[in-house]
Amino acid sequence: xxxxTNAIDLNKDSIVKLFFYYFIPSLCxxxxxxxxxxxxxxxxxxxxxxxxxxxxxxCWPIFPAFxxxxxxxxxxxxxxxxxxxxxxxxxxxxxxxxxxxxFVALSSLVIGSVSFFFAESVLDFxxxxxxxxxxxxxxxxxxxxxxxLGVPFLILHPLSDIFVINDKxxxxxxxxxxxxxxxxxxxxxxxxxECNMGIGGSxxxxxxxxxxxxxxxxxxxxxxxxxxFFITRxxxxxxxxxxxxxxxxxxxxxxxxxxxxxxxxxLLEISGKYGVTIYGIxxxxxxxxxxxxxxxxxxLQPIASFNYGAGNFKRLKQSLSFALVVVLIIGFCVYGLxxxxxxxxxxxxxxxxxxxxxxxxxxDTIRAMSIYYLxxxxxxxxxxxxxxxxxxxxxxxxFIITVCYTIVFLVLILPxxxxxxxxxxxxxxxxIAQVLAFIVAICVLAYEIKFGIFSxxxxxxxxxxxxxxxxx
Numbered sequence: 248x249x250x251x252t253n254a255i256d257l258n259k260d261s262i263v264k265l266f267f268y269y270f271i272p273s274l275c276x277x278x279x280x281x282x283x284x285x286x287x288x289x290x291x292x293x294x295x296x297x298x299x300x301x302x303x304x305x306c307w308p309i310f311p312a313f314x315x316x317x318x319x320x321x322x323x324x325x326x327x328x329x330x331x332x333x334x335x336x337x338x339x340x341x342x343x344x345x346x347x348x349x350f351v352a353l354s355s356l357v358i359g360s361v362s363f364f365f366a367e368s369v370l371d372f373x374x375x376x377x378x379x380x381x382x383x384x385x386x387x388x389x390x391x392x393x394x395x396l397g398v399p400f401l402i403l404h405p406l407s408d409i410f411v412i413n414d415k416x417x418x419x420x421x422x423x424x425x426x427x428x429x430x431x432x433x434x435x436x437x438x439x440x441e442c443n444m445g446i447g448g449s450x451x452x453x454x455x456x457x458x459x460x461x462x463x464x465x466x467x468x469x470x471x472x473x474x475x476f477f478i479t480r481x482x483x484x485x486x487x488x489x490x491x492x493x494x495x496x497x498x499x500x501x502x503x504x505x506x507x508x509x510x511x512x513x514l515l516e517i518s519g520k521y522g523v524t525i526y527g528i529x530x531x532x533x534x535x536x537x538x539x540x541x542x543x544x545x546x547l548q549p550i551a552s553f554n555y556g557a558g559n560f561k562r563l564k565q566s567l568s569f570a571l572v573v574v575l576i577i578g579f580c581v582y583g584l585x586x587x588x589x590x591x592x593x594x595x596x597x598x599x600x601x602x603x604x605x606x607x608x609x610x611d612t613i614r615a616m617s618i619y620y621l622x623x624x625x626x627x628x629x630x631x632x633x634x635x636x637x638x639x640x641x642x643x644x645x646f647i648i649t650v651c652y653t654i655v656f657l658v659l660i661l662p663x664x665x666x667x668x669x670x671x672x673x674x675x676x677x678x679i680a681q682v683l684a685f686i687v688a689i690c691v692l693a694y695e696i697k698f699g700i701f702s703x704x705x706x707x708x709x710x711x712x713x714x715x716x717x718x719x
Contacts, residue, residue: 255415258557262550262565266573270546272417277538277545279421279428284310286428287449288531290435292596295386299446300596301520302386304527305373305511308504309362309391313401315500316358320347320486321406323493325413326552326638327485328475332413333556337474344410344475346485348468351406352399359398366392375512383520390446397454404457407464413549414473420464427460494646496637499630502653509658513665513673522670525612528596529619536581536620540627543574544634551638567635574627582620589613615674622678625685626652632688636695644691652684 255268284307291299324347331340362369370388394401404427411420434455438448468476490497507530514522547570554562585592593612629652636645657680664672664679 258554258559262562262569265550266546266566266569269412269417269549270542270573272421273412273545274539274542275421275425277424277542278535279424282428282431282535284453284534285531286431286435287453288527289595290439291446291449294439295446297520297524297597298380298382299386300527301379301383301523302390302446303449304523304530305379305383305387306370306391306394307527307530308373308507308511309369309394310401311500311504311507313358313398314405315497315504316355317351317402317406318500319493319497320351320489321409321493322496322548322637323491324485324489325409326492326548326640327489328410329413329549329552329638330556330640332474333553341475341478342480342482343485343489344468345478345480346482347489348403348406348410348477349481350486352403355399355402358402359395362398363392363395366395373508373511374515375508377512377515379515379520386446390450393447393450394453397450397457400454400457400461404461404464407461407468409545410475411464411467411473412545413552414467414475416467416473419467423460423463426463427456430459431456491642492637492640494642496634496649498646499633499649499653502650506654506657509661510673513661514670517665517669517673521608522673524608525615525670528593528612529616531596532585532592532616533620533623536585536623537626539577539581540574540623540630543570543577543627544631546570547631548634548638551635555639563639567631570631570635571628574631575624578624578627582624585620586617589616592616611670615670618671618674619677622681625678625681629681629684629688632692636691641695644695648684648688648691651687652681656680656683 255265260268284303287303288300291303324343327343328340331337331343366388370384370391373387374384408420408424411417411423431452434452435449438444438452442448444451467473510526511523514526547566550566551563554560554566590609590613593609593616597608629648633645633648633652636642636648657676660679661673661676664676666672668675
């Protein structure tokens with residue numbers, strides 16, 4: 248192992264030191280990752296205009312769906328890998344890692360191929376049968392077909408990153424994400440403005456950038472720089488265990504995809520392309536907000552999983568308490584930054600022609616952002632609670648919180664509020680949903696404090712990898 252992998256002691260170092268050791272690289276990496284879609288939106292909005300921005304917004308739900316698939320095995324597998332490393336069982340950790348990587352690599356090729364051949368059906372599903380202009384539909388179809396060709400890289404890149412981080416190499420994960428993000432910016436400019444490849448050039452730039460980041464991360468495992476590297480064994484029980492453990496986070500992302508579709512369909516119904524354009528800008532800027540909050544939870548995960556495996560329940564309490572304080576402070580600070588610079592952020596996505604054609608677009612988008620982003624202040628707490636409980640294998644508790652902050656309350660309140668109050672009702676539905684989810688998270692956490700993981704007991708249910716007949 249290199250010196251960098253021994254730079255910290257997850258058993259003894261202070262929670263604050265460990266948190267920032269993981270948080271800062273994770274934050275840089277996640278911010279870099281979040282710029283992939285944001286950069287696409289900025290370049291396409293300025294080069295192609297409002298039609299291009301609407302087209303990408305319509306396609307956007309496919310990205311959380313791919314991330315959901317990666318998290319199903321990656322996040323759950325990472326929690327199990329950290330658990331085994333905490334138990335000083337590196338061989339079992341390698342078996343879990345290798346099995347997941349082989350399975351996801353093969354299955355992502357199948358997913359990408361099938362999706363490419365049924366691209367039109369997928370697009371029709373995304374717009375829910377609503378009428379959109381021929382120009383927007385054609386642009387969306389061109390973009391989505393090229394994206395489908397790069398599905399393996401879109402999935403394997405973040406999958407590799409999460410295992411690199413759990414192998415105590417967060418700086419490498421950060422570097423790979425930053426290099427990939429920078430490549431995306433350069434490639435977007437070259438393919439869109441210099442080569443005039445249109446919206447397809449933006450999709451190709453995204454794929455190539457993910458490929459570059461993935462190759463950098465892959466070298467860590469091939470060169471055996473840490474505890475995790477490829478072995479010539481495969482375990483289906485490891486796949487099943489990882490999927491069970493990663494289910495809450497996966498559901499979180501697939502729910503986000505469904506919510507995006509629901510918003511797009513609702514907005515097409517009440518305001519057509521105009522509302523979808525505003526929502527696209529909200530999401531392009533909001534993904535930065537979201538990833539900053541998610542970085543806190545990603546920093547919490549390896550600390551919690553390791554100390555859970557080591558049986559140190561006191562440090563579990565300390566890590567969760569510290570993460571909740573940090574994520575709440577970050578939520579208020581980031582909302583304040585968006586409030587101060589909202590006009591400049593919105594202007595990044597619109598060319599002069601679109602602004603002159605509709606002078607109210609910027610002001611309506613700014614107002615929508617100021618309402619919608621209120622929900623992000625509590626979203627960070629909801630995510631941190633769910634990720635922590637997943638990291639210590641309280642899957643059901645994590646699942647309850649996850650479905651509440653992602654989909655349950657939004658599905659219930661978005662249709663009636665938007666039907667009665669139009670766009671204003673659509674935007675306010677998100678913060679209301681997060682408030683309701685926060686109440687649920689507090690209740691679940693109170694239960695866990697009294698009866699669950701903080702009592703010092705292992706989960707009541709048997710863990711799949713501990714069963715002799717399915718030992719991995």
